């Protein structure tokens with residue numbers, strides 16, 4: 001049986017890999033410091049801004065970038081769009097990394113990590129807390145993702161490939177793998193509703209769960225397009241254009257739906273005029289939405305959506321917009337008052353860069369050693 | 383991309399599941415409300431009476447065994463532990479007297495060219511956002527006294543700090559084994575029939591302790607007073623026999639905390655607008671109530687998630703055949 005995915009081979013210890021390893025090592029030292037001397041010894045977090053770069057980038061943006069697997073699974077399996085299949089494995093792999101590291105990085109940010117299990121312990125778990133829902137869903141989703149990704153390991157190392165029983169029940173895992181992100185990506189929006197009017201009205205809305213869910217899907221698709229084009233260039237592989245074109249058609253519609261809800265809500269709540277007052281928050285709002293509107297327009301223009309270059313830029317724009325939306329909702333738009341301020345410290349930023357480095361290193365090792373990327377024959381047939 | 387009929391129904395059912403969750407988000411009528419319990423205790427802080435002596439701060443530290451706070455400058459110059467001089471709430475300071483001043487600050491209890499004090503501490507909300515937010519019951523509200531306090535099950539996520547509308551909880555950012563601090567209304571003293579340190583020590587009757595309904599009544603009596611009217615102010619508790627008769631200031635006809643964010647058990651009176659004293663303007667509903675209503679609507683009896691999962695399993699099962707390579711549709715339509 002010929003597998004449709006192949007390891008691409010090649011040397012692991014390349015120069016970029018070593019640079020990434022160095023950043024990861026420095027980050028590791030800072031992490032040790034954080035565990036010995038406390039969170040404040042490495043970060044600029046304070047009682048006014050208790051959540052900063054680590055939560056917003058590593059967890060929120062990290063999992064949203066990891067929504068590629070979710071977006072693809074939704075399409076391929078649920079909506080029967082079998083033809084996207086070659087892309088699903090790389091998508092799931094990015095999700096595996098994104099989610100695993102996001103989950104792991106929570107341990108750095110949580111002050112009393114040894115008590116984290118209380119979230120799953122009926123005696124202490126507070127079912128009124130949105131965070132419990134997020135924790136349960138994210139933790140189980142990480143496991144589901146590894147199961148979904150397991151065929152790549154089995155095909156490589158086990159005679160006879162993936163065990164039958166795993167294949168047989170894969171559809172159950174896939175279904176759960178669609179359910180869980182639907183629940184927790186929306187809950188990641190719900191988390192901020194409790195901040196009440198300390199979150200600026202341009203972001204504070206009861207529709208946060210829906211907006212976060214749609215945004216996560218756009219980022220998931222954006223990530224697949226971005227990663228696929230990026231790996232073609234970096235790893236010198238043919239473009240997977242015809243599939244990407246179709247994905248981009250879906251993304252453009254999702255972006256439109258997002259904007260309808262985003263602005264519809266502002267009009268409904270009578271906050272639309274807020275965007276015209278001059279201010280930094282308004283500027284960030286414009287930036288965030290411009291980066292959604294622009295790619296949407298580009299993707300609606302047929303000729304542009306078939307051009308790999310503009311496709312690459314639109315995907316990047318969507319990812320940045322989703323990132324900004326999360327930063328704005330959790331940091332820029334959040335004002336605890338009493339003169340509190342926050343900007344991440346250099347060590348704090350280095351730790352985040354370290355986490356990204358680990359992710360990239362893992363990506364390089366996995367595509368070179370495991371059957372993840374679709375074979376060239378398969379792409380050219382398209 | 384063309385959608386066939388089956389796809390269309392799938393999209394529809396997925397959309398419907400999401401929509402049911404969001405449907406009720408706007409019907410405020412569904413949002414639950416909590417009330418002060420019968421035996422709930424509270425503190426009435428009357429800013430018009432406060433003389434800014436900070437006896438309450440000292441007593442608070444003594445009763446709760448907390449060390450003094452210092453500015454960075456003092457610490458740098460080795461002046462630690464000589465006196466207490468923090469400027470805000472901290473992990474060592476659960477109660478802080480803040481000064482308001484304007485212009486030449488010549489007259490007390492006046493906004494223009496005047497001054498006043500404000501005592502900042504946990505408000506012991508009726509529907510506390512910190513309790514609702516905490517994933518591991520690190521903050522709990524006593525079912526009898528309504529006192530909100532922290533316990534060791536805390537995992538240090540600091541969601542309580544995001545949630546508290548008054549920015550009250552304080553986390554030990556510079557400790558390997560951190561804890562969260564805030565006023566717990568001296569629950570260990572109150573349990574034994576005592577009164578909180580701040581009320582015990584206050585010489586002017588600015589902080590009084592008592593049953594929350596009684597201090598609410600007391601507050602209502604006070605804001606009804608005409609400026610200059612003589613009134614017998616109790617000193618430490620609402621029924622204190624020790625009183626001080628003095629003429630009333632020009633109260634703002636409003637009890638801060640009666641309704642704020644679902645109401646509080648720490649009530650505040652003042653002659654100067656509350657916003658000027660650093661108290662936030664808040665809606666009458668607790669953000670906790672809004673969040674819980676949304677969350678429990680989506681997750682009610684887990685019906686929506688289970689229904690969604692059933693649909694997904696069914697759909698995934700039908701599409702699972704695509705997993706085998708020879709069935710892949712490689713070609714474009």
Ligand code: SF4
Pocket residue numbers: 503504505506507510511512513530545546547548549550551564
């Ligand atoms: S004031 Fe803040 S910390 Fe105190 S009970 Fe209310 S929400 Fe909790």
Ligand code: SF4
Pocket residue numbers: 515516517518519520521532535536537538539540541542543562
């Ligand atoms: S920091 Fe502790 S008390 Fe506060 S929400 Fe997190 S677990 Fe609860």
Ligand code: SF4
Pocket residue numbers: 431432433434435436437438439479499501580583584585586587588589
């Ligand atoms: S002890 Fe009483 S008068 Fe003195 S600062 Fe505290 S509340 Fe004000």
